[in-house]
Amino acid sequence: MKWMNDSTAADEDLLLALLNTTPVVDGEPTDVLADRFANGSADAGAGELRELRELRELRELRDELQAVVRGETGAEHVNARLADVKLVPAIDSSGAVRWRLDGSGDALVGRALLGWLAVVEKGSSRLRPCANDECQLFLLDRSKSNTARWCSMATCGNRLKARRHQARVQGAPAAAGS
Numbered sequence: 499m500k501w502m503n504d505s506t507a508a509d510e511d512l513l514l515a516l517l518n519t520t521p522v523v524d525g526e527p528t529d530v531l532a533d534r535f536a537n538g539s540a541d542a543g544a545g546e547l548r549e550l551r552e553l554r555e556l557r558e559l560r561d562e563l564q565a566v567v568r569g570e571t572g573a574e575h576v577n578a579r580l581a582d583v584k585l586v587p588a589i590d591s592s593g594a595v596r597w598r599l600d601g602s603g604d605a606l607v608g609r610a611l612l613g614w615l616a617v618v619e620k621g622s623s624r625l626r627p628c629a630n631d632e633c634q635l636f637l638l639d640r641s642k643s644n645t646a647r648w649c650s651m652a653t654c655g656n657r658l659k660a661r662r663h664q665a666r667v668q669g670a671p672a673a674a675g676s
């Protein structure tokens with residue numbers, strides 16, 4: 499039996515991890531969903547994946563979510579999936595009310611959908627694609643200012659900054675002439 503995490507942050511993290519399973523590696527788009535979420539992988543929640551069916555559902559959900567977050571489609575399909583998420587209440591030994599996901603097979607899909615629900619509740623614009631056009635990753639902005647643009651400052655942020663700096667150093671003539 500899996501009890502819900504008290505915080506929704508874990509589900510949001512799972513959602514983001516799911517969205518970020520199609521990184522560009524050496525200029526080529528890749529799909530690392532099976533590596534990240536299949537049994538035996540080191541990632542959180544991986545042990546819950548018991549069936550190939552769930553991997554397929556997870557990939558379907560990811561593809562839909564990516565299209566939604568990129569603004570290519572509306573969220574109707576994803577939102578309709580929420581009807582499959584069932585939470586069962588119970589009172590634990592300390593007297594606290596707990597909610598658990600009903601069913602075990604679809605735990606990752608259910609948790610990713612709960613992550614989506616939490617994101618929507620707080621404002622879905624906080625979940626967005628990285629501003630680097632060559633990057634396929636997403637970011638979840640938890641800052642107050644809500645101005646983050648990069649999946650990672652260490653990679654995309656610095657790369658773009660360096661490129662802009664280089665363009666400035668190499669000079670306006672090229673830019674002006676183009």
Ligand SMILES: [Zn+2]
Binds near residue numbers: 628634650654
């Ligand atoms: Zn990026």
